[in-house]
Amino acid sequence: MQLLPRSIALALNSLPRPHRIMLGSLTALTLAMAISKPFVYHNDDDGYHQKPIAKQILLDAQQVRSLLPEASEPLDDSDSPPAADIPKDELDDKTENEKGVHEYVVSTGDTLSSILNQYGIDMSDISALATSNSDLRNLKIGQQLSWTVNDDGDLQRLTWEKSRRETVTFDRSGNGFKASTEMLKGEWQDQVLKGTVGGSFVGSAKEAGLSNAEIGAVVKALQWQMDFKKLRKGDQFSVLMSREMLDGKSQQSELAGVHMRSGGKDYYAIRAEDGKFYDRSGSGLARGFLRFPTLRQYRVSSNFNPRRLNPVTGRIAPHRGVDFAVPIGTPVLAVGDGEVIVAKNGGAAGNYVALRQGRQYMTRYMHLSRVLVKPGQKVKRGQRIGLSGNTGRSTGPHLHFEVWINNVAVNPLTAKLPRSEGLSGKDLKDYLSTVREVMPQLKL
Template identity: 65%
Template sequence: MLQVVRVIALKYNNLSRSQRLTFGALLFLTWGMLVWQAAIYNPNAENTIPPISTTSTAEDTQIADNSEPMDQPTPDDDIPKDELDEKIGDEVVPNEYVVSSGDTLSSILNQFGLDSSEVYLLTNKNPALANLKIGQQLNWTLNDEGNLQSLTWAVSRRETRTYQRGENGFAETINTLKGEWKNSVLTGTLDGSFVSSARAAGLTNSEIHAVTKALQWQLDFRKLRKGDRFSVLLSREVLDGKNEQSELVGVRMQSSGKDYYAIRSGDGKFYDREGSGLAKGFLRFPTPKQYKVSSPFNPRRLHPITGRVAPHKGVDFSMPIGSPVLAVGDGEVVVAKFSGAAGNYVAIRHGRQYSTRYMHLNKILVKQGQKIKRGDRIALSGNTGRSTGPHLHYELWVNEQAVNPLTATLPRSEGLIGKDRSDYLTLAKEVIPQLHL
């Protein structure tokens, strides 16, 4: 190799001055072209998606740590509302959760942005909360400062424990109802909207909400037609002749001649007639590979100058302009436009409970109203709107509440197996005949 270099140097020295200038210019142009090609080279061609990497590359670390301006608002009002949202949304506690395998009270509340100190204040004098079981439901409310105000734990259909914040921490109240639980089958035919038809059949607003949530992955309730039929099996507690509370056991919707079923299992979740999961699985990251987080989820972030709370409702990923942005789950595009501080902005609705938002995009690849699948390319990342540098701002919302996308419990499309499935199929054989039309 050394001999080759010597020969080249000797030949170069024997060239005239004009030849050496020409040779140097060509060498410089060649080197410049190679650097330019390396800079724009994208191994992720339009129709290929590389596997997710759990490590940062040198390219990632060279990008500046970019984050949202501290006073940037989230375009909440851009998410379109429909009748189901407007008619029953205000009557449903937005912070609700069904306990799943591996959950603790801390892991549940932390993903919704509550500090561990808040959880400790609640559990310190209420150790029973360490005994959460799969299928139990939790509801909670926050005060104006974003702190936990109250929590309701449905221990069973008869026992409910409420924890209310006071001067000395959280006080526990145990309510035990002594009514009689009876099964009721309510049927109806659509003549107008589903909400009005369900009310005419005798369902309450909370029961309508339970039905739409159970069938959210199978049906678009806005596209049901006149003449479609439904049957709902409810377990209602009757005390002194009045319905005190209810639980959805199963539902059947017949639309355009096709039947859709959702039946509650012992884990509090709904499955079809064969025990297959109804939820559509989500990706953890909205990108083909994992990029560096430049600004984390923080709903209680304080502005460094004003001192007021300026929540950061999502996660910022530091990534080069033009990087692919993926839909994390199946859904419908409800926003695809330029939106002020958010820049080029896409929002996707996944069923009735979930929505995701993607901001500061360089280019939008989808249109409002378009149906998309998990993993579809919806945009290219950018630096548009009020942004301090190239990055993707990504938000995950559950029941109209922003949650931490990196820790939230995501929907998984999985079915029951083993004894759980056999127990469920036994239950389904009892429920399905009752869902007559």
């Protein structure tokens, strides 16, 4: 059976291009099934029967054609690099994670597998983690997870901040993970840092004593309320950090609240027990996202799969978005309020639009027949940004839609997207008492 992959490759090369594309979309299993018939019936020892086999594949390919995801990109199309067209600014350095490092704050309804799954982590790794420490099955709201993957997307390490004092680290060891626990001994202190914007916010915040990570936290907390690029000289800020001090040095810190006064207006973001930020009255800061970039929901013709294996080349050819089989000319909608960062025609992505929402979110819409927005333009949730099409490298009319969180492509169908809900009940009561404690400290 060693010949199998080789005969597949031979067969593929003998096909005209459209068929190669079609076949490329087949899974290895389907391919094996397609050629299993000739293997069974041509029980000959001489090598001459390779040719009839190839012919047989061609016929089978025609037959299964109707089962193929006709509306997608060719499988051998390695996606354009994520940031190729995306403009960067100084704030990106502060809010971006290191390559391969992901962070997540546990929120309502999350489980270890729902969190890691949306980032494309292998299910076998998720269950290996849960096996090595069954407490991982009971994540608590507000706990922080961070993890590292290698270039193939394989999980290498998971860090679980169970509480401020206790951190458990899981390191890959063979097929499983080895856990180690660290208890921190430092003293937590509240510190208020104030400043006035001079040249840039980043420069002024550094001058006020904030670290890079702390500046990133401030930018993320206020991302839905204000545009940091619009800050002017003389604008003021006050930040309350909770820092763990050991031997007079800050080990780690947590943003408790921030107050920004820009152009005479006051903006607040204060941290609740759940690790998220709300305004003074406990309202959510982000306006919710739409799950689908179209008015109604269309059939998925190809799923998100960051670890998709090309059965022919054996290489990983990630599919960083989800494909919807959408008729040409269907209005494509912005899934959230944001700014157009790319609106261009041509290339492998065809006519495409990329939006930035807040600082951490980016959505991309590809293969459009028409682009209806311009770079720099502000858009509202639900606004038409283009019409769907079949441009660029595409095997049929479809909309390729991507969601990126902190520069990592996530599954648009399952990703935790910003919601607009605020706090209620006991959570709100607790939050409002935190606000009464924090507000006076943030006075400018």
